[in-house]
């Protein structure tokens with residue numbers, strides 16, 4: 043988690059006067075997450091999550107909030123944002139843009155089996171299909187342009203050996219055009235810790251603050267890299283097949299996507315190696331700040347670049 047900006051109970055109680063959700067009963071900082079400041083909020087009428095956006099431009103936030111509202115309206119277990127008495131989702135608290143969303147039930151499963159992976163594949167296809175008629179557009183904030191820029195920022199902090207790996211991957215990715223693949227709204231960070239399980243069902247998909255329009259296959263690759271890798275970063279064929287089949291039942295893959303799959307797994311691994319390097323080498327100040335291991339995604343990237351038997355997309 044992270045709490046970068048503290049909020050006091052009296053500040054929040056005052057802020058909640060502009061909502062119709064009762065009076066504040068409890069406020070608790072959340073230690074998971076790396077991007078924003080998050081708090082569990084209990085009022086006399088329900089349970090919510092308060093997010094203070096630390097670095098994201100205010101103008102980009104309505105895309106995420108309306109996307110969550112749109113997906114919730116389509117029956118997906120996504121936290122619906124709460125409107126205030128001015129009928130706005132987005133407010134300001136402690137000087138930061140702030141939103142309350144519904145707190146969903148369940149907990150993350152960090153050791154998923156094939157049944158979990160199949161359901162996550164199906165859930166992601168549901169998100170992609172429901173996104174088709176979402177009216178707003180905003181680019182994936184961690185797209186290929188961002189990856190090139192971030193590589194320039196972190197490169198001076200790397201060893202000569204890591205610099206060579208990074209340079210080689212950027213050359214490889216420069217020859218790969220994701221824009222030719224089917225595009226749509228993607229979650230882009232559908233890691234195990236962003237899914238809450240309620241028994242065998244998905245009780246919640248959270249953390250849409252990296253969502254945007256990009257190749258749908260990028261989302262699949264991000265998700266497979268996290269859900270289906272073993273301790274060495276190698277893809278487990280059973281878990282991978284389950285996830286891909288669960289997805290393809292609702293949205294079959296195209297021939298172009300099948301051809302792009304190995305390169306896309308590398309692009310997705312590169313994205314998280316870079317963001318973790320940036321968080322590691324250029325950390326932000328905060329009260330409780332979680333920094334994830336960049337080495338994990340360096341290993342995953344190396345594995346995807348050298349594995350000659352990667353599980354293929356289903357025909």
Ligand SMILES: Nc1ncnc2c1ncn2[C@@H]1O[C@H](COP(=O)(O)OP(=O)(O)O)[C@@H](O)[C@H]1O
Nearest residue numbers: 072074075076077078091121144145146248249
């Ligand atoms: N709507 C929600 N319902 C239940 N728990 C939530 C919800 N949103 C966030 N959380 C909890 O807060 C943690 C951090 O949220 P996350 O969105 O991942 O943070 P960040 O935006 O900093 O990446 C999650 O791991 C989860 O435990």
Ligand SMILES: N[C@@H](CCOP(=O)(O)O)C(=O)O
Nearest residue numbers: 075076077231233249314334
């Ligand atoms: N999933 C990313 C980090 C993004 O942080 P989140 O807590 O917002 O999911 C990673 O593992 O590097």
